[in-house]
């Protein structure tokens with residue numbers, strides 16, 4: 001009896017020691033992995049939307065392309081880092097046709113490894129392709145018409161290497177137009193085929209996602225896609241992603257792209273025996289005050305040329321539009337802001353009244369800019385309501401309106417929108433009780 005129990009005790013002890021040794025080995029090797037510098041670092045930029053300006057003003061607009069350029073140059077200065085850094089633009093960099101060239105030339109000057117295209121590039125895809133051809137840059141895109149003969153520069157999958165490692169970038173392409181199961185799954189299977197074949201001979205697979213959050217969550221739940229994808233870089237914002245338990249629900253990791261140019265998200269991978277053993281996401285926020293000179297010159301030249309042409313055009317618009325300028329007039333020069341505005345409830349504020357049979361002066365005095373200015377209403381469909389000049393009030397001023405179209409650097413003071421002055425006459429306590437409490441949500445919905 002005694003002999004037996006000591007035996008068991010001894011056996012248990014040995015087992016514990018062995019488990020301890022193994023655990024210790026795993027932990028130390030894991031720690032050893034994390035303690036060394038990452039093998040690959042991926043710096044992602046995006047959502048620039050043609051805002052290149054350097055105006056010296058505080059806030060978001062100060063985060064211009066020349067500032068970003070300086071930040072990137074500072075980062076890549078160390079040769080060790082350049083050796084393991086992949087510099088990726090994730091798209092939505094254009095606002096109109098002219099802006100394509102400026103953006104892409106600066107990407108080239110900064111040594112970007114890959115330029116992925118998003119929704120806004122689709123509008124000027126021929127220009128994007130022609131610049132990529134001219135500058136010899138790698139483009140990531142799916143379903144591009146007129147891509148014939150360009151397959152060497154424009155593909156849905158690119159494999160990039162750094163030292164002995166290989167990383168595949170696959171794009172989801174633009175979200176399918178129809179939401180029905182068959183269309184979505186057909187499209188997703190196409191993306192997954194690319195992911196799976198790329199995962200065979202690379203160390204990591206990164207998916208650039210341009211689908212709505214709900215849709216991507218659905219396909220991830222229904223398929224085993226997460227197993228093959230190391231990380232998903234996503235343009236669509238999703239509150240849920242901030243919940244810590246969320247990341248653990250799927251086998252893949254998510255990198256959300258912020259609305260601002262700085263800080264820039266940085267994805268770091270530690271690779272061991274061919275596989276990503278550890279991954280971390282951080283942000284790179286350099287303290288840059290001086291813009292990059294080379295890029296600043298490129299941007300200034302662009303604005304000067306643009307301004308000359310647009311100013312003349314603007315004066316004809318002002319002369320012609322006797323009463324008030326409609327959003328369609330603004331759209332001639334500010335296409336991307338117009339497209340964004342059309343997605344907000346402000347663009348359907350008159351339609352809301354029409355649907356409820358309440359087109360009456362008492363309601364129109366807040367729901368229609370046309371009515372506010374002219375006491376008439378000529379359009380009741382989408383595209384009429386709380387309009388550009390409802391917020392950009394300086395354009396209602398007959399003197400200031402003539403000066404419109406200054407170069408960013410020439411503006412005396414950037415006309416920032418003060419919510420107390422601009423929004424609360426309509427968003428008062430009675431009609432918008434939540435406005436004060438959720439001010440930043442309200443503002444972020446209308447900012448383009």
Ligand code: HEC
Pocket residue numbers: 303306307310311313314317325326327329330331332333334388389392395404405406407408411415
């Ligand atoms: C004919 C071209 C043209 C039209 C039409 C036009 N703008 Fe502009 N706008 C410009 C130019 C040029 C700038 C200077 C910055 C730039 O080049 O993007 C500018 C700048 C702006 C800015 C940035 C701040 C400022 O005032 O400098 C706002 C806001 C703006 N426009 C709003 C509007 C609104 C609202 C309308 C319609 C009522 C409108 N614009 C119509 C050419 C135009």
Ligand code: HEC
Pocket residue numbers: 345346348349350352353365366367368386390391417419422423424425426427441442443445446
């Ligand atoms: C001329 C009046 C007017 C002004 C000025 C105005 N709004 Fe509005 N806003 C409205 C009306 C009317 C609606 C409701 C439209 C509808 O649902 O048909 C609305 C709706 C909204 C919504 C949509 C709320 C939702 O349920 O999604 C947001 C966000 C918003 N406004 C933010 C702002 C901000 C921020 C400003 C100032 C920068 C502003 N608005 C200025 C009249 C105005």
Ligand code: HEC
Pocket residue numbers: 352353356358362363364365366367425426427428431432433434435
């Ligand atoms: C003082 C300005 C103001 C007046 C006057 C006004 N509204 Fe609004 N209305 C708003 C604002 C601001 C919102 C957006 C509220 C929000 O989302 O915070 C809104 C939203 C709405 C909505 C959408 C939200 C909902 O409740 O479903 C409807 C419908 C609406 N208004 C109808 C009317 C009608 C009908 C009248 C006339 C009897 C009217 N409004 C008069 C400012 C006004």
Ligand code: HEC
Pocket residue numbers: 051061327330331334337338339341346386387388389390391392415416417446447448
């Ligand atoms: C509900 C308010 C609102 C409406 C309506 C609105 N804007 Fe704006 N717009 C903003 C805000 C907020 C900003 C951010 C800059 C700021 O705070 O001054 C902005 C910025 C801009 C800029 C400058 C972008 C930049 O960063 O240089 C342009 C150009 C512009 N808007 C054009 C338009 C046009 C064109 C329309 C109509 C199609 C429109 N806006 C409608 C609120 C509005």
